[in-house]
Amino acid sequence: MLFCDFDGPIVDVSERYYRTYRLGLSALQTIYQTQHGKDLPIEPLTKKQFWQMKQTRVPDAEIAARSGLPDDAIEPFLQQVAQLVNHPHLLRWDTLQLDAAQAIQQIKQSGVRLVLVTLRQPEQVQAFLEAHSLSQHVDQIFGASDARAAHLNRVEQKVALLQQAIAAQQALGFATHNAWMVGDTEADVIAGQRAGIQTVALTCGIRSQARLTQLNPTKLTATLLQSVQLVLTGRVLQVA
Template sequence: MTKQVVFCDFDGPIVDVSERYYQTYRQGLQAIASIHTRATEKALPINPLSKHHFWQMKQNRIADIEIAIRSGIPANWFEPFIQQVQKIVNHPSLLLWDRLQPSAQAALCHLRQANMRLVLVTLRHPQQVNAFLQQRGLTHLVDAVYGIADTNAAYVNRVEQKCELLAKAIAQQTAKGYQTQDSWMLGDTEADVIAAQTMGLCSAALTCGVRSETYLQKLAPTAMHSEILLAAQAVTQTAKLQVASLS
């Protein structure tokens, strides 16, 4: 029987990026404070948010400029701050903060055991994705990776880029003979949900990533789950029911 494809984002569902984003934010604040002092000969009294407060704001999609201002960055220094953040967020020393989500390995194994084809569609650079998977012995559980060469794409998270990438992945997987008609897209942001809806896929929004349950509910995804393992189990159960209804 032709393998059913499951499309999935990388950051959020599989990787916990919260500490990397927080450390990037903290380093960005420190860098701008130093630049400000050199440029004006005046100290910049920055006031870093706690990780909990910072991540709560990110999950509710509070604008970066508001996060910066609440942290003591003057509005006219926001652009240098966000440029600094985007410059360093993918630095190898910060990528070390990325962690595997607690249920990710079990979820990937579950999909493999169910004979599903797992295709990652991510705005991360494919080399970063493959390096992370290889370091954790997970490469054999992922069938294909579609990524973006621009290392800043994941942080910016443009919906149109995700739509284009998902369209490419669907077209290529279909051309290879795999089943994509009843596929799901698992993801943690508006880019994932909207891309799935645009391409006519079912969308499973995960609340373990960079967007909150309250925010994701507004997007009306097909389903919502707190972690990737629950999503994987729901997807395979749905597939079994579909097969049973056809027999």
């Protein structure tokens, strides 16, 4: 049994998040010009700078400040980002992570049940999987009803969602004692640890290796494919 997050392990959201950040700055600049008749002293970060800050969990308010926004403009900027990040014209910038399709296909071929546990809305997840011909390889999706949940990434919400997913699998007659939780954030690792299952933290997502190492996951890998190969190897050894 493999429980897996969606954003990070399967989907690269870095371009969407960066474009949201830039659009948020542009929107705020327009508002500020209208209200005050002058420009904000904005200095946008490069995508590399922005993503490194996200990976090391620099608060969004600090990212805004480092982009040149004055204190009174930071909260309006954060509100703009929250409103924009899940807009359909930005969701199209989500891309499939390298080797993610191969990883999902390997899971299916090995007879391991794949359950996605994500703070994204299930319909968004389903649409992405269908667009990449992967929906038939996923057994079940547990998601959030709030479109803002994934961006906020609340730990307790992920903990509750994984517990719900595990209970549902057990009710269907599936064993979960050897299950794994795979994800790229503290929410995923903590959720797996609290559920008493093994965890794999991925460094291809929105948290750095140094940050993830502090969480003491069972294993640490770079990609979903590496995680799947690790889990499947352990499964073969257990069967043998």
